[in-house]
Amino acid sequence: MAPKSVGDDLLNKANKKFESALGGGSWFGFGSSSGKFEEAGDIFQQAANQYKIDKNFKSAGDCFSKEAECRERSGENNDAANAWWNAAKAYKQGFPDLAIQALQQTVTYLTKAGRFRQAADREKEIGQIHLQEGHDISKACQSFERAAEWYAQEDAHATANGCYKDAADLHAELDEFQAAIANYERVANYSLTSALTKYSVKEYWLRAGLCAIAMRDTVTARRNMARYGTQDVTFSSTREAKFVNSLLDAVESGDVEAYTACVVEFDSVVKLDNWKTAILLKIKRTIDEEEPLT
Template sequence: MPSKSNAQTLLEKADKKASSSAGWFSSSSTKFEEAGDLYQQAANAFKLDKQFRDAGDAFAREAECREKCKEANEAANAWWNAAKAYKRGYPDLAVQALSQTITHLTTSGRFRQAADREKEIAHIYQHELNNIRNACESLERAGDWYSQEDATATANACYKDAADLHAELEEYPKAIQRYEQVADQSLMSALTKYSVKEYWLKACLCALAMKDSVTAKRNIQKYMSQDPTFASTRECKFVNAIIDAIQAEDQQAFTGCVVEYDQVTKLDNWKTTILLKVKHTIEGEPAIL
């Protein structure tokens, strides 16, 4: 029979301590404190052995012990350690552990850290669980918390990513609202003003994907009144050119504009995808393959 690993031995000691009855001279709080320490040691030993699921479970048990002792900060930390272990192959469990961490952080008013953890959840939803809707909600929540803590640049980055995902979900009005919100914020600083044309371009493309070139044109006028330099940008000229092609129902002109723009400013995946959707609005019904 193989000998028990160090991690397994520590885990058994922790379980024994947690389920023991408190003696005459020790409180149940002391018992859970000691059990929590043992679970932490077991978790670290499992990590050394690259047994990440077991490590996460042991950190989660530690967190529960810390909660029984009313040690909120230590509990938040233990849940976060659990999440980091679960991230190595168990994304669902990582999200659950991060949610527990966030509960402790928001209760104690640590919203900046809660926002950091919420952003991690968004990343897991988007890149590992392929749940765009949940990723979007987490990004907006993180953005709100950063905003409360005056971390405006970080909040804007979250809102911008959320806008991209709203567009992916074809929730174009929500996407436009977020792009405009980020643009308004960015106009306030000389450092971020240069990025405004990109947000306005994306907002216009969302309007065009909704088959609404009238709103797109009206929005361009609004953006030019907010920043007169917008009219001379490649982004503004590009949107105007594709609106003309759409209104003329001229697919060739549309494709020409896109190719020309791409030669100077490489189109990313987001823009390529949405421009294909816009092109379909000219073609009417997409061809049945």
């Protein structure tokens, strides 16, 4: 039989204090349950930390969640938000669904308090869990875009753009190409405003161009590429722009061999990442199908 944890003793003590607080004040009607909830919260926190030492992360998360309830009942909303975050960190050790629930509680408290920068951090965490653990690309997309909006509101534009870019990549994986293009263009437009980030614009426009081709809309793709060239006069001469235009020529003529040669040539100079490889394969399949293009 496994030895009893110190955390178990602390949890029992915290539960008794919590039940006492639910019962109200003293025998004579004096005192407040708020102080008892605060004391119970302190003990739940101690129990949670002991469970973390024991590597019993589920119990640790549960105790932090109870602490959060105590903090709320005693009017300590900032401490409640922190307790939910601690719960999430414990639950992330093998319990992703519970971690997401705890983070959502944290976000609720943070947004009510106007702490949108921190709320964005937690929302981004939710997106990462959806992506890495839950394999729910659509929900990950929503979280990254929500986080991006809050980062942008707080003038954390570099972080916002990272989230918009992640969301765009995921939209493309879901074949939601219009949404992907909108996000890539949003990031590119902001990147044009700084000499430090202007160099990255050609990558975002390349991705947007591939999405437009994948939509089987070469007219829009060419129109977009021309527009990008007016926004940055150096773009049309870049390897990325020439690559997209060569792909468009091959797709419009239905020439699979020319398309493949174009991809191989580009890859020999600029190694294709997994995202580009996947979308280029999607485009190639549209040529193989030999359906008329718009």
